[in-house]
Amino acid sequence: MRSNHDDIAQALQSCLEMVRSGQESVSTAMAHYPEFMDVLKPQLETALWLRERSSLFAPRAGYVLSSENRVVTRIRRETSLVGQTSASHTAKLPIWSKEFWQRKLAVQAVLTLLLVVSLLIGSSGVAKASQQALPGDSLYPVKILLENVTLSLASNPAASAELHIRYAQRRLTEIQSLVAVKRYAQISQAVTDFTKQLDQAIKGINLVAAYDKIRGQSLATSLKLALSSHIERITLLEDIIPQQAKPDFEIILHASEGGIAAAQAVLSDGGSQSAGWSTPAGASAIPSITPEATPLPSGTATSTVDVTAMPVTPAGVISGVPTDTLTPNPDPSGSDHIQTVTPSPTSTEDDNKKPAHERKPTRTPKPKENPKPTHESKPADEHKQAKLP
Amino acid sequence: MVEWPDAELRADEIQSIDIQLIKETQEGNAEAFGQLYERYAPAVFRFLFSHLSERLDAEDLTEEVFFRVWRNLPSFREQGVPFIAFLFRVSRNALIDHYRRNKYSNKNLSLEDRVIVDGKPETGEAAVANLERQEIRQAMAHLPEDYQTVLLLRFMSDLSPDETAQVMGKSPGAVRVLQHRALAAFRKLLDQKA
Numbered sequence: 001m002r003s004n005h006d007d008i009a010q011a012l013q014s015c016l017e018m019v020r021s022g023q024e025s026v027s028t029a030m031a032h033y034p035e036f037m038d039v040l041k042p043q044l045e046t047a048l049w050l051r052e053r054s055s056l057f058a059p060r061a062g063y064v065l066s067s068e069n070r071v072v073t074r075i076r077r078e079t080s081l082v083g084q085t086s087a088s089h090t091a092k093l094p095i096w097s098k099e100f101w102q103r104k105l106a107v108q109a110v111l112t113l114l115l116v117v118s119l120l121i122g123s124s125g126v127a128k129a130s131q132q133a134l135p136g137d138s139l140y141p142v143k144i145l146l147e148n149v150t151l152s153l154a155s156n157p158a159a160s161a162e163l164h165i166r167y168a169q170r171r172l173t174e175i176q177s178l179v180a181v182k183r184y185a186q187i188s189q190a191v192t193d194f195t196k197q198l199d200q201a202i203k204g205i206n207l208v209a210a211y212d213k214i215r216g217q218s219l220a221t222s223l224k225l226a227l228s229s230h231i232e233r234i235t236l237l238e239d240i241i242p243q244q245a246k247p248d249f250e251i252i253l254h255a256s257e258g259g260i261a262a263a264q265a266v267l268s269d270g271g272s273q274s275a276g277w278s279t280p281a282g283a284s285a286i287p288s289i290t291p292e293a294t295p296l297p298s299g300t301a302t303s304t305v306d307v308t309a310m311p312v313t314p315a316g317v318i319s320g321v322p323t324d325t326l327t328p329n330p331d332p333s334g335s336d337h338i339q340t341v342t343p344s345p346t347s348t349e350d351d352n353k354k355p356a357h358e359r360k361p362t363r364t365p366k367p368k369e370n371p372k373p374t375h376e377s378k379p380a381d382e383h384k385q386a387k388l389p
Numbered sequence: 390m391v392e393w394p395d396a397e398l399r400a401d402e403i404q405s406i407d408i409q410l411i412k413e414t415q416e417g418n419a420e421a422f423g424q425l426y427e428r429y430a431p432a433v434f435r436f437l438f439s440h441l442s443e444r445l446d447a448e449d450l451t452e453e454v455f456f457r458v459w460r461n462l463p464s465f466r467e468q469g470v471p472f473i474a475f476l477f478r479v480s481r482n483a484l485i486d487h488y489r490r491n492k493y494s495n496k497n498l499s500l501e502d503r504v505i506v507d508g509k510p511e512t513g514e515a516a517v518a519n520l521e522r523q524e525i526r527q528a529m530a531h532l533p534e535d536y537q538t539v540l541l542l543r544f545m546s547d548l549s550p551d552e553t554a555q556v557m558g559k560s561p562g563a564v565r566v567l568q569h570r571a572l573a574a575f576r577k578l579l580d581q582k583a
Contacts, residue, residue: 005566005569005570006562006565006566008569009562009565009566009568009569010565012565012568012569012572013550013565013568039573042573042576043569043572043573043576045576046572046575046576046579047543047544047572050525050540050544050545050575051544051545051547053521053525054435054544054545054546054547056518056521056522056525057434057435057438057439057522057545058431058434058435059430059431059434059435059438059448059451060444063434063448064426064427064430064431064434065427067426067430067448067451067452068423068426068427068430069423070452071422071423071426071452071455071456071459072419072420072422072423072426074456075419075422075456075459076419079417079419166418166420169420173420218409221406221409222409222413222421225406225409225410225421225424226420226424229420229423229424229427
């Protein structure tokens with residue numbers, strides 16, 4: 001009896017995986033286990049019924065984004081970014097190593113300078129308060145000054161690139177905050193600074209990748225992840241901002257896409273083509289967004305924005321493969337038909353069910369010469385209702 | 390399973406991205422934790438809201454879970470337990486603490502279930518959704534705790550069998566059998582109700 005239970009459990013799991021991957025319908029999956037069909041059928045239906053109802057328990061529109069901001073703000077409040085990073089780096093090195101003392105000296109120099117700057121400004125509280133400042137605020141120049149001081153004391157190109165990535169992220173966060181408080185006039189300043197930081201970050205990553213492939217790829221991953229995350233939000237915000245701010249958002253999106261392509265190039269070949277991304281001195285690596293947009297640096301593999309390599313959710317990833325259940329549903333557009341997700345680790349099903357602003361953006365990809373369908377939709381009459389009998 | 394820009398990422402790639410984000414968070418990058426939040430919050434929320442009748446409670450608790458996770462990151466070891474298992478263990482503990490604090494009773498109807506959804510008068514569609522949620526919670530409440538957990542992790546939060554096993558501290562084989570028994574029991578309850 002025990003082994004029978006194990007066999008049924010194994011068969012059930014196998015059927016669930018087959019149905020979920022879109023390889024099989026409920027009936028064809030069960031056909032692999034004819035001896036257990038009577039037991040498997042109601043259980044599979046129940047599992048699919050439950051999965052379909054998971055959307056009933058989904059977060060409300062806007063919750064994830066707003067709560068993420070709250071959590072991140074709370075974390076920022078409880079930690080001192082510069083201090084924590086420096087301390088953790090120093091702690092990893094043996095006390096007798098030369099690097100330990102170099103870093104220690106650098107940390108001391110940073111702290112001394114920060115102290116001096118803080119004293120000059122009036123009090124250390126001002127420096128701390130400046131971290132929350134937005135472009136246009138009286139304390140914003142203090143924030144930028146502190147960033148520049150930290151950057152000038154970065155001990156190596158990797159640390160410098162890391163800081164540029166972080167500051168580029170910061171500018172994007174500031175832009176989102178400016179939109180939230182409807183201070184659109186200050187967005188341009190943040191966008192300009194964002195593109196500068198991004199440009200420096202890309203150059204730094206390529207430089208690091210040239211002599212330390214692993215570190216370079218790690219930095220490229222950081223940049224790619226950071227930009228991917230912000231692209232989604234910027235894309236969502238683009239729909240609600242006034243016309244005057246749209247060109248700035250276009251610049252952000254194009255620059256971010258360029259940054260992702262550059263990071264992808266480092267990840268793909270370890271930076272062997274990294275020089276191709278670097279622009280001549282004085283020129284910006286970020287493409288212009290004017291109607292006659294300056295194309296990304298041409299003639300190099302790294303300079304092409306490869307949309308297929310971009311971490312965006314492809315449109316239409318929901319598998320159209322219907323799942324067999326008992327009652328045929330003549331109207332597949334009805335809320336009861338099941339959409340079986342692919343076994344990919346991303347929750348494409350969720351994305352589909354979530355409100356639009358919580359979904360990953362589906363930026364229009366460049367057409368491919370031989371586009372392959374991401375899924376094959378079965379005819380509508382194959383969709384069945386997910387009601388329990 | 391989870392939302393992520395790269396639709397084709399494998400489980401090991403997701404884990405390596407998680408580790409990278411955790412490392413950055415530990416180095417003081419709050420935005421990196423924001424990315425982890427964005428990725429996993431919906432699944433955690435569904436798990437919590439399946440247990441709690443109040444949406445606002447589930448929202449508060451989701452944030453609390455992630456804040457607890459952040460605080461416990463120094464004790465999190467990359468080896469062995471994947472981040473998602475760690476996250477859902479914290480979620481379960483937070484839920485238990487919530488029950489203790491509030492002496493929660495399944496018999497109480499939530500405010501949302503009775504009158505209001507998201508501050509607006511209840512529409513017909515919302516009323517149906519509330520009823521369905523209530524039915525599922527009530528049926529679940531009749532199941533043993535292990536059965537509830539396996540069903541919610543697998544079919545509400547969409548965890549894989551391996552991830553579910555890691556969260557529950559059981560072998561994948563034990564989770565398979567538990568899933569089979571839980572589905573049978575849940576189906577029986579629904580049939581009786583019908």
